[in-house]
Amino acid sequence: MAEDTTTPVLLFSEVAVGDRLPQLAYDVTATTVVLGALASRDWRPMHHDKDFAVDRNGTQDIFLNTPNQAAWFERFLTDWTGPHGRLARMTFRMHGSVFPGDTMVFTGVVDEVTVDDTGCGWVGVDVTLSVGDDVKTTCDARIAVPVEGDDNPWSRTGDRWQP
Amino acid sequence: MTATTDTVEEMRALIGVAQYEEAGEFPVERGYIWTTCASVENGNPLFWDDDAARAITDGLIAPPTMLSVWFRPHHWAPDRDAPHLPLQIHFDLKDRLGLPEAVMSDNTIVFHDPVRPGDVLATRQILRSVSDEKTTKLGTGRFWVIDVEYTNQEGALVGVESYTGFGYRRG
Numbered sequence: 638m639a640e641d642t643t644t645p646v647l648l649f650s651e652v653a654v655g656d657r658l659p660q661l662a663y664d665v666t667a668t669t670v671v672l673g674a675l676a677s678r679d680w681r682p683m684h685h686d687k688d689f690a691v692d693r694n695g696t697q698d699i700f701l702n703t704p705n706q707a708a709w710f711e712r713f714l715t716d717w718t719g720p721h722g723r724l725a726r727m728t729f730r731m732h733g734s735v736f737p738g739d740t741m742v743f744t745g746v747v748d749e750v751t752v753d754d755t756g757c758g759w760v761g762v763d764v765t766l767s768v769g770d771d772v773k774t775t776c777d778a779r780i781a782v783p784v785e786g787d788d789n790p791w792s793r794t795g796d797r798w799q800p
Numbered sequence: 801m802t803a804t805t806d807t808v809e810e811m812r813a814l815i816g817v818a819q820y821e822e823a824g825e826f827p828v829e830r831g832y833i834w835t836t837c838a839s840v841e842n843g844n845p846l847f848w849d850d851d852a853a854r855a856i857t858d859g860l861i862a863p864p865t866m867l868s869v870w871f872r873p874h875h876w877a878p879d880r881d882a883p884h885l886p887l888q889i890h891f892d893l894k895d896r897l898g899l900p901e902a903v904m905s906d907n908t909i910v911f912h913d914p915v916r917p918g919d920v921l922a923t924r925q926i927l928r929s930v931s932d933e934k935t936t937k938l939g940t941g942r943f944w945v946i947d948v949e950y951t952n953q954e955g956a957l958v959g960v961e962s963y964t965g966f967g968y969r970r971g
Contacts, residue, residue: 678872
């Protein structure tokens, strides 16, 4: 196996409040929207039928559904932490829709770093999905990352996992 | 129609009570995990590399954010009973409290034990709160919080989604 997956990519000690995550930009197409709807088994027509979206929803086109946006936020966060990063909590606020032709841009800023009384290292990230100057969705995320090289948040169960 | 004090108290009596318990229609499966990862180009080795999954998560897991996917039915299934609407309690509240309009202001997902291929999940809905009457720019109505809890076949909690809704009459 070419890739070393046993060594954590990101350690808690390497993270500070104010750190910016590597930005992710993605050109959305109709295929992106339909793939996302299918992947989350969301069969509602405004996520695959442009005529329905325009005539019935009054939107300019089909648009990215919420559950698939959650999958995009997860990818954005774990691209940064690597596979040892374990998501604990996400709070979403929707402000506007994402359409084919949009370039969606994910940005994130670390807003909290704490270690709980079980020794778990927690990072809070304020993530924003924007198109141009418009904020479309925000996500407050809490993710655990290894405190030491041999620590693994995924091995935590019961009272030692306090999401 | 405006809700009587009795109706509000009747709905509040359901706070903390598990309702609409339901089992998933099919087990958690790897094909759908790959479909989801492909849709967002998620190359996390946990979902693609069995050795990495064994080393880090003690075996294969599903992406945490797929929690609610396992309860969205396929478009068709033979002899299917009509499934409960997701967030049926939300529609019950609108109906019983006589609030024709509603919006969801935000939602939170909390992840507990990992979900793994082969798991058969169950879900239940729990009303957490119903506010007194409030007036916002949308109109006059009430806020409520509904939790959707997900458990696996061993009864372990795998996640909780919390929804804040506002049911209202236009001002």
